[in-house]
Amino acid sequence: MSSPVDALQRLRQMHEDAVLAALRSAGALSRAQLTQHTGLSRTTLFAIISDLIERGAVVETEAVPTGPRGRGRPASLVALNPAAGxxxxxxxxxxxxxxxxxxxxxxxxxxxxxxxxxxxxxxxxxxxxxxxxxxxxxxxxxxxxxxxxxxxxxxxxxxxxxxxxxxxxxxxxxxxxxxxxxxxxxxxxxxxxxxAALAEATWGAARLVRDMVYVRWSVGVGGGFLCGGRLLRGAHGAAGELGHVSLDPRGPLCHCGGRGCLEGRVGGQALLEACAARGVALAGVDALVAAAQDRVAEVCEVVAAAATDLGRVLAGTVTQLDPAQVVIGGELAALGSLVLGPIDAEISRQALPRSPRRIKVVPADLGANAxxxxxxxxxxxxxxxxxxxxxxxxx
Amino acid sequence: MSSPVDALQRLRQMHEDAVLAALRSAGALSRAQLTQHTGLSRTTLFAIISDLIERGAVVETEAVPTGPRGRGRPASLVALNPAAGxxxxxxxxxxxxxxxxxxxxxxxxxxxxxxxxxxxxxxxxxxxxxxxxxxxxxxxxxxxxxxxxxxxxxxxxxxxxxxxxxxxxxxxxxxxxxxxxxxxxxxxxxxxxxxAALAEATWGAARLVRDMVYVRWSVGVGGGFLCGGRLLRGAHGAAGELGHVSLDPRGPLCHCGGRGCLEGRVGGQALLEACAARGVALAGVDALVAAAQDRVAEVCEVVAAAATDLGRVLAGTVTQLDPAQVVIGGELAALGSLVLGPIDAEISRQALPRSPRRIKVVPADLGANAxxxxxxxxxxxxxxxxxxxxxxxxx
Structure with a gap:
């Protein structure tokens, strides 16, 4: 058997680890938030924080009001020491x-x-x-x-x-x-x-929800699912592969081996080809986004039709995963209502209505560095x- | 500050709780398995188990070899006392x-x-x-x-x-x-x-995997997803709703408000109607299963076509969630290869090939009480x- 002193030290270490883990994961937190996150008593928590501050592991900072509704005067926050690494x-x-x-x-x-x-x-x-x-x-x-x-x-x-x-x-x-x-x-x-989905969940558009479907609409079409606060990875690391959901089992062969895949229909290359077929030659996805922002009619039509197709697939995802929010990232998300509108319409039309709370379709917050x-x-x-x-x- | 004695008692309680939680969740476990589950040292664990046995909370049982490959002689197992409630x-x-x-x-x-x-x-x-x-x-x-x-x-x-x-x-x-x-x-x-999905994951067909898609194919079509060992619930408690994924956005209106829902195409009622249209009147899903088992040609055709439709939706689910296993439950699962074959074929044909390990499509283990x-x-x-x-x- 280990000695009582060992046991106490381990207990102390577990408490300290819990505090550090909460700060690593959430950034700056007030003492009240830390009490909630760790389940420690105020007395225990305050003693641990004092010790961590003394040892230079954490610092006390000025509170910056965040979130949708700040109330009352801001409490001071505790954060890991920026100099710690x-x-x-x-x-x-x-x-x-x-x-x-x-x-x-x-x-x-x-x-x-x-x-x-x-x-x-x-x-x-x-x-x-x-x-x-x-x-x-x-x-x-x-x-x-x-x-x-x-x-x-x-x-x-x-x-x-x-x-x-x-x-x-x-x-x-x-x-x-x-x-x-x-x-x-x-x-x-x-x-x-x-x-990118994890970044949006940690700092971006989905930081207030625990269940979120993220799609990155760019040259490729990828995704990430946050369920109960955790990012799904799948049995082989492939969870979130929205781009290879089939829209049409008799559609064209995809490089993945499937047929009629979403990416082959709405990915950047497919959109450029559809624009070219309508007489609008564009150099790449950035040019396509710019042309749609300039309201070139053919380009807008191609993009809106693709957004409807994407919305069809997302409606199925929403029905199965029941998120609180759908976040659209990637270059195409810069087109705002031109893409969010049709996606939202398809999800509203098709996905199982499940509660008075509407599922929000929102653009990503974090841009290219997500x-x-x-x-x-x-x-x-x-x-x-x-x-x-x-x-x-x-x- | 709490006293050292309090702190030790709490530590002891935390260890005991961890042991009891592991036994609640997993049933009978060997001491070696309990060491893995709880992360406690052998010494600490053995002391806690002795104490729990003395207090009548857990019992020691004869080991029954389980799992696919038992090796060596079975160790004795520890389980919660059946008389405990x-x-x-x-x-x-x-x-x-x-x-x-x-x-x-x-x-x-x-x-x-x-x-x-x-x-x-x-x-x-x-x-x-x-x-x-x-x-x-x-x-x-x-x-x-x-x-x-x-x-x-x-x-x-x-x-x-x-x-x-x-x-x-x-x-x-x-x-x-x-x-x-x-x-x-x-x-x-x-x-x-x-x-039913949770039961299959705990005791049934999916007890060896952590990522699983379960579908219950009966009068209705329902499902449940196990991801990383956890059952997905969704933001509003609706995760797993496979039956209302749309196969055809221009299909018939469903009671859920969507169009062309899977359940309207392959649910028990739809199958009975399809059989009736082919001149085979059946009283209910049990009669339908019996007729298919008797190899009534029209019924087999209806069921096989429905299995293909179900497989199409499941292929999309598999692409997005990347499970190790797909488990088919409900009355229709009793039809074996007649339904498993087309479902497996659709998933193989369409779902993203992601690793040398094939995704297994298997029938549920637990039957009507799942x-x-x-x-x-x-x-x-x-x-x-x-x-x-x-x-x-x-x-």
Missing amino acids: LLLGLDMGRRRVRMAIANMAHQVVATETEDVPAGAGVEELTEAAVRLVRRVAEEREIRLGALKSVGVGLVGVVGEPDLPAETVSARYAPMTRRIAEEFGVGVMVDNNARL SAMGAIALLLHEEPPVPLHLQPAAF | LLLGLDMGRRRVRMAIANMAHQVVATETEDVPAGAGVEELTEAAVRLVRRVAEEREIRLGALKSVGVGLVGVVGEPDLPAETVSARYAPMTRRIAEEFGVGVMVDNNARL SAMGAIALLLHEEPPVPLHLQPAAF
Whole structure:
């Protein structure tokens, strides 16, 4: 049997861990909020916070009124000490690497983007990311030695680490190994659309709900589902794959092997082709969004029809998952009511009416850095369900 | 500050609670399994178990080899004392009340069924259930005074308890109140298709997986999703509503307000009508299943076409939720490969191929009492996300 002193120390440690986990996950919290989050008594909590402040692990900050309705005068907040370390989030896209660095108090200290050539391989992408991070750190005098861990958002299915080498996830193993070695810290990975959903749930449009369907409408169509406050990952890391739900089982063959997939109908490439067929040649998704904002009639019609198709699929998702909110992200979300209107109409028309509360269809809050910020949220969250790929001794 | 003695007692209590919760949720466990489940050291765990055995809360039992591959000689198991109390599960169907009673060691001690007239109201259903339980208890000499709580499965959306009175869930409030008063214990409720899913996950076809899509194919079409080991409930208690996913946005109007809903195409009533249109008049779903088992050609064709439609919807669900397993329950599941074949084919053809592991489509294990047993599983599970509706002082 362990001694009473050991037992007390462990109890104390468990309480301290609970406080730190709540702050990691939620950012700055008042003492009252911390009491709720941890279930600790006021007396115990106050003693722990005093000790943590004395040891420099947490700091007391001025309260900033947040949320929809601030009431009364703001209480002072407790947060992890920003100086306690940095977290790096990387979003490895098809043509672009994005990075974000935040401190332990949830403050973003740098974001940056670098284009990579179309068709760049994993190695090229990895080196571009490392160069980008090193350059930004030097320019902005960010001490990379303070990095505590790195989160990485990846395109496609991010499988379990124990999947055999021939699966899609294995092609990323050299990347995570290289990044872990470069920065001497642990690396966590997830699909980048799911990470964007996590970012919206942590800091963005869905921060007040626990059940949310997120879709990223861009060149590809991806998604992420928050259910009961947790991001769904699935048995093989593929949960959220909205783009490959079939709209028509007799439709054209998709690269995934299915037929009539949503992405083949409403993804950026399909929209550009539909515009071209109507005589409007556009260079890419950014140009398409600009043309729709300029109210080019053919482009608006193509986009509105696609939004209806997307809404049809989302109506099925809403019926099955029963979210409080649907969040539309990606470049197409910038078109506002042109896309939100038809999506909302399809969901209202088709999805099971289930309560007097309407399901809100809203645009994403976080813009292009959402996945990189989601990679940081992945590191901050209390119970990270995606395993650490590599955990060097230096961590 | 609390005294060191208080703190130690609380630590001890937390450890004990963890052991009891693991046993409640998983049934009988070996000491090695309990070490894994609770994270306690062997020394601490063994001391706690000895104490619990001495106090009569848990018992030591002979190990029964379970699971796909038993290895080595079976270790002795620890379980909650069966004499520690009873749990009652009720499944309130449209035409039938089912009940199951289990002890704390997960052993089912009684199941029974009673038909109720079609169109019976909530009050009639409630009284039938109370009569049934009283009668079974008397006949089999079950002491209802030992009841610790009651789980109830309900048809339709089981909303949050704080929803306004005009919502569908409110019509069940008199039922839960009456049952709580009758037996003097707390009552928990959930949708009965979701409870069948929970039962399959706890004791049945899905007990070895953490991500599972369950569909109950009967007069209605319902479902339940297990994601990362948790049953999804949704923001308004409606998660799992497979029956109202639309197959065709221009299809016939459904009672839910949508168009072309799956249930309207493949639910029992629709199948009976399709058979009648082909000249085969059948009295109900049981007769339909019997005719298909007798290989009546028209009936088999109708059922196989419906299985393909169901498979189309499930392919979308699988693409989005990425389960390890799809479990088909309800009366139609008795038709084996006639229904499993087309469902499997649609999922294989359409759902995103995501790993070398094929998604298994399997029939449910638990039969007609699945929802009543799921109501017991709801009570046993460690972290019940559905609130206690009523908690009388007697509890």
